[in-house]
Amino acid sequence: MPKAVKCNSLQDVRDNIDRLDAVIVPLLAERIQYVLQAAQFKETRGDVRIPPRIEFIVDRVRSFAQEEGMDPDMAESIYRHIMEESIAREEVRWDVINED
Template sequence: MAVTCTTLEEVRSNIDRLDQQIVTLLAERGQFVSQAACFKKDTDSVKAPQRVEQVIAKVRDLSHSVGANPDVTEQVYRAMIAAFIQLELAEHAELTQTSPKN
């Protein structure tokens, strides 16, 4: 739960603290995305639209339970997932180019 701030500087300091945590978590999430590229056979499995919608539904539900705005959460997650898909597509392409052909 957020603390009640008494100054704009205090608000900004708390936002900066949260940004540090969010970026750290994004880095960790990105490492798992990179690992996922190894397990996927083709670009369709990288894009995985059904999985995207599962994640969106999950985080919208989570938003309700923690008091976040579900629309904001969905927009942030859609942008984040799109960026990670682009990263994963590039990594997947690199893996398929460098793997030995059978």
């Protein structure tokens, strides 16, 4: 992955943050689309939250963060929030798919 370049002004910093946000948000949108698809493959609403899968993802993210020189605790916090939001939306999707 590319590393941050040295900025010469606050505007350079802001421009780079804006550039990255334009990449990050579409990736998050793609991620949630996969999460929502998962609802159709789960037999029960309880199958939406799988603690071992959550911990697997957290462990991977912490490792990725460490490799990139990012604070693993920060990465874990961000991802736990993403996963909680994703689970909430997947539960709603599961309910819609399984209405009687």
